[in-house]
Amino acid sequence: MKIRILEEDEFRIKFILKSSTAFANSLRRAMKSLVPTLAVDYVDFYLNTSYLYDEILAHRIGLIPIKTDLQRFNFQDKCVCGGEGCPNCQVSLRLNIEGPKVVYSGDFISEDPEIVPVFDNIPVVELDKGQQIMIEAVARLGTGKEHVKWQPVSLCGYRIVPEINITENCKLCMECIDACPRNVFSVVEGKLSAENVLECSMCMECVNVCEENAIEIKETNNFLFIAEGTGALPVRTVLEEALKIIKRKAEEMNTILEIAL
Template sequence: MRIEILEESDLKVRFILHNAPIALANSFRRAMKSLVPTMAVDYVVFYMNTSFLYDEIIAHRIGLIPIKTDLERFNMPDKCVCGGEGCPNCQVSFRLNVEGPKVVYSGDLISEDPEIKPVYDNIPIVELYEGQQLMIEAVARLGTGKEHAKYQPVSACYYKIIPEIIVKDNCNNCGNCVSACPRNILRLNGKVEVTDILSCSMCRECVKVCEENAIDVVETDNYLFAVEGTGALPVKVVMKKALEILKEKAEEMNRIILEII
């Protein structure tokens, strides 16, 4: 298995996963979405809310705000020395006390830890009118996407199979396949050539119009991934952590099998 990075930034990575079974490719995708932990607000205490929105709606909105995460400093609650009761090693508190008229944004949340704060300051929470007030305390902790979507470190994570287009020797270069391709990835340059295999959707229109059966589209063990992060963690960190988790699960499975044998 090999990973080839095509495009990289803190929020988006496109890469090719070479020579991997499809089960592993899908496990990698699922691990990035649901097994890599990030910080998110877990519960909110309301001391004052005279806005037009119910407490539950505001709490839900705050819970979905991406929060910068440091996996080296914080523990999952069930693995913390406090036993999940809450301590500086597993949770961070936020305060908010605002009076209207004002639109309350994520940047108005004041964290007790300057490093653990909302990724974006401009996410609207609620609009307060004259005389309205919102006073709350929120507690964020680590969690995983399989527990709740608010803990997912990626907003989009998908892949597609990279096919191989085979042009056989009996091709008469009629050009029908070139004209039929909806993504214009074939060209006729003395013979039929593939210009951009990554754009192929495997619609097989080229195969359908070829009267000589001289072209074929086959699946391979290579996959084109696109991963977009929420900003809580750099996408490359998400990828690395996901692979580490899969490795740990595989090792645990081996131990279980050996015990059974």
């Protein structure tokens, strides 16, 4: 397995993965469903005179991405509460506010100044004059396989990077250039060239219009991955943690097989 990073920032990563289709899909699923993050799991309402029911507010608050520190909040190594809640897997955020005002995610006050909503400008509810909300929201570690609110990535997908061969039969009829919807082909020094292979979606339109059968497209074990994070964790951290989880699961499977045999 090899990984080559093409683009990267805190919220987005683009890389080439050289591996099998099975591993590529395992990595995608691990990044979406197995990497733990913090999200509000339940809300205690002490006062709510807004226009929204408690359940609607709780649902909205639960979808607010929260910055997560896996060095501190780590239920694999530190948490022993069994899901009942402890300082190693949860944190409280409080809100006591009166209208008239639009309540935003940045209005929550966390008991840990480092564990706060990723964005301050997510609207929660609009309060009119005389309306008030007093709540305590408890965020805990969870994974995407429990609920989508714990997914650390909002987008995570891949496609095959094909091998494109152009034979000597090519007569530069330009039909493939016109037919390609992703501008993969161009003419370089009088010859047809697949300059933008990473853009190829393998739609095969170029092959279909080429009367000389000069274009060959083959599948490879190279996959173009694109992942966009929610901000709860840097996307590179999500990638690294997903790889660790896959390795740990493989080791557990080997142990089980050794015992069984």
